[in-house]
Amino acid sequence: MRVNLKAVPVLGLTVLLSACGGGGGGTPNQAVSSVSGIISPPGAIGSSARTGAASAADSSGWADSRSWWTDPAAVQAKREARGVAADGSIPGEFIVRRRGTLSAQALATLRVGDTSLRLERSLGLPGLGLYRVSAGAGVDAQAVLRGLAARADVEYAQPNYHMHALRTPNDTYFPLQWDAQAMRLPAAWDQTTGKAVTVAVVDTGIVNHPDLAGRILPGLDMVQDVQDSGDGDGADLDPTDEGGDTGYHGSHVAGTIAAASNNGAGISGVSWGAKILPIRVLGTSGGGTLDDILIGTYWAAGGQIEGLPANPNPAKVLNLSLGGKRACSQAEQDVFGAIAQAGAIVVVAAGNDDVDAGGFAPAACPGVITVGATGPDGKRAPYSNYGARIDVMAPGGNTELLLEIGGRKIPGGILSTVADTDEGGNKVATYGIMEGTSMASPHVAGLVALMKGEQPGLTTAQALARLKATSTPLSSADCGVSGGCGAGLVNAAAALGTSGGTPTPTPTPTPAPTPTPVGQVQTIVAALYRLPSGYDEGRSHLALVDQETLRKSYTLDGLEPGRYNVAAWQDLDGDEEVDEGEPFGVYYDALNNTVDVTVDNVSRKIIGIDIDLKPYRASGQAAKAARSSGPLAALTAAAEGHTGSR
Template sequence: MIFRRTALSLLVAAACAPAFAGSVDLTALDDATLSPRFIVTYKAGTAERTQPAARQRSLDAAASRARPQLGARLSAAQGAAALQVKTLRGTVGGHHVVRASQRLDRSQAETLMRAIAAEPNVESVRVDRLMHVAALPNDPVLSTHQMWHYGTGAGGARITSAWGAGASGTGVVVAVIDTGATHHADLEANLLPGYDFISDAFVSHRATDERVPGGWDIGDYSAANECGSGAPASNSSWHGTHVSGTIAEVTNNNAGGAGIAYNAKVVPVRVLGRCGGYTSDINDAIVWAAGGHVEGVPDNPNPAEVINMSLGGAHDCESDTQAAINTAVGLGTVVVVAAGNDNAPVAGHAPASCANVVTVGATGYSGQRASYSNYGAGIDLAAPGGAGTEGNPNGYIWSTLNDGATVPGNDIMAGYTGTSMATPHVVGVVALMQSVAPQPLTPSQVEGLLKATARAFPVKQSQPNGAGLLDAAAAVERARTFGQPIDGIPTSPGTAMLLPAMASGDRALYVIDVPAGKTRIDITTYGGRGEMQLLLGYEMDPLPNQNAGSSVRPGVNQAITVTSPAQGRYYLAVSATQDTTGARLLVKVN
């Protein structure tokens, strides 16, 4: 009986819908019964897309069309006549979120969606889908120890939200250039064959100077004075195992913790042993990990899309290290490095100060700069590294480790702090990004997206710490649509347009068409209150490190000038860094 009534309502709705109706996506219709929110896409170039008054007239007409079909089924307290549909906000890509004034059942929600779609300038209507925390993996350490740095709290990297959006790192290979990896039960299934590049028996704790396949960590322990006069004895750190676990620990197996890109695979590359590691070995490892050829070593059968280097020293970037990085980047590999833990300017540290790398600073539980983290203009963005001041567990980053004092012992989970721990957060997110991107992102595009999507620090940083705090959910969402046809709001050169109010963090994309023979583009925003920034891209959605012009002054008044512009389409990204209202945009193409 219910099925028959539903089928009849579908037939009636179809019969009433005009032939030009926009598409209706009913796949998340149940969510509309909890919150009657819908995402409406208006056709490019229409008034409804850019003018709030025209959009509201269209929504009012849709509500009027729906009322006779809803009738007494609407809330008796409000009545059919009270049903209204209002715009909540615009979204990235030129869509609009709208909401009905009262709750609806499935049939009512569908009727309203079809009424909205019947408006002539509507391209599509879909439910504003709800995501649920129930999708979280069942690994016990995730809920007890890792949520502060994976979750949505003040210092969290919003990894859980990226998981909820379907990103898991499937198909992506990551190389971890470090101490190697142990045979940890909650990590080994996600390891690919690696290599031990240490070419010194003293450093490696092996019998010979020969490099060997495997990349297994057999310990980096040292006795007193072995690493210099007065140097104390030290136990094995199992550092590479901890870093690798943050990236790709086996997940949703009801054991241990979770890895950020838990369906990605890690190639462990051993370069650090007793007393550290040689630059020459590290440089060879960078090239090999990216798929380049290194004499005397079989080529890597699993070239990495992203390399993690949680290592460094207090010196300038040397030319051979820069050359190795350039080779890796030229092969399409993203190189992510730790800023260092000396509470000093990053400019004097390598590889953190090298070009063509993503350099990562560290933050703590509240999003504050960790006191040890290096700082300065060379930091690209920050990620959770643990401040050590919030106690256990919130002062630390939790991942796979080993309890052996010298050689490998038993598998454990343990907490570490450092920019070494912040770096694999970024690397894991890069793997998530690449796994959802329509086509592989270039290293420059990855860096730009990471910085463009970093969220504002929740607290003031004690020193410069990059573009913001890693936001996995935002980075994955931008990666998912990057390179696809760009949908922007049209502009009318020579005519000022009132920009809609924007909340801090909102972003809108505007289209500027430039005919042949033009000599100059002038773009200004002015008036109103708040603060915004502008980025301009030619035939692309602009990024901080890939753009045709930018303006990032305090306040609303921004300006970009392009001389001798190319014929074609420019895209202007307007981002609110504070709540903004009443601003105007004027574009001149001469």
């Protein structure tokens, strides 16, 4: 079949798109091939050099040391000093709206039975003022309100209430944490910031990070595969997160749960008082075995394991942001059942395949709380599993959506604690954006830790009932599947509004401004035709990739014989330049230690050309070219700088 090609502009480039699949490019009758693979989203947006969104945060005034909240204990002391009632009403004070046009003398006083009230201050609107009881012993507030309502010259009357600011932390990057607003954490923190509840993070381990300092308990490394361990010594008592393909996944999860908060730096964790028990069960490849996971999970909850020392800090909450496509095994059912009997609560991720969670474990296991993911638009994230097994939803991010915060556009993922490697090869603490139900689950685990702090005896069944009763339902349109998003998006303030019995949602206050998506993120992927020096623009091919799943697939058609470097890039700010910190990557063949993809004289489909996106870090001439020579030159310069380092 003959294929017509048409040229379309993409970010100022001319891109060849085929009218229907395959073909195109090269000279007549010349063999052409295609390459395809998976583009993995970035795991970080900054570094110790404070690039990307991090530096934007500082320059935009987000690093403000002021704290716009009042400690609950101080609030309670002030309330008690004023005799404030449990509902917040101030004794003897009423806000009253008078009818008609009254003289100043008529407005000055009111009388209800034996009680006299005096106008203390006008509240601006005609007839609206604060009145205080001036005479009358043993005032019955409800009787006064009924008496005022019965007066012909009173439009309405209500108590005056004692109020205070919701607890908003002063952490530098809190303004980037749209997830906290989405699940109403500031209102929840106004009730409690959490007790020292131990939360086990059964994952890839933990890194040394200033936002996790003093919050980490002695943990366990159960990765017995020495080749995948990253530390070369198998199972031991050192749960250091070795990074690798995981992008410090476990450390990111831990930060969401319990990063140090209101300390004027970094991010805010869900529970300010929680302690993290790191259990390393996944290696540097991101994989792990069920036996390692079951042993690590059971030990974390206080179970005795032969050959291992007793755990001095049994977890009351456990987070498992891991799983596989299979049915829940009997062994998992037994272990999770024993953990529940011990009074601990297990929270798990639903999975990232946009299918029914009933086919995934541990998501489908009984006795656990299964969490799906929402994006910053309040809808189910496009990758999140769904179905009857979903209990609740929580913010997991959608990096397909751009958020504009303080004049800077960033992907709509979840910001948390990770590590990076500097130019000298040293591991440094930083912050990264990730997405997934892996990021949703720790939001719920942190919330359960807040709940456990207020009610230590809280069981899995009780916690689940309260979460479900207080969550905000997602419509079928927002979920994308009728009844597929469980009880909906968790509401932390509502879940903490009761200490037992039937959950009662708290009134919804006016929320702080929440970032809204301002655009879509598209990934530019290119097969760059390699010359002995530089690239041939005319024989290079580019395409735009929309994110439909957590990991993006792509195909580039019409490649003529030659050597190519396959690169991908996300232009977050739309300036058509590869900027410092923007997601960028070049395919690397680790088996053959090369970045080249060779297309020979036989037409074929070359698969498995996978690209990991990481924050772009430029230096020297490549940096200068990437900043100043236009989009194609910038992309090729960035690729040249990257491949030249191999």
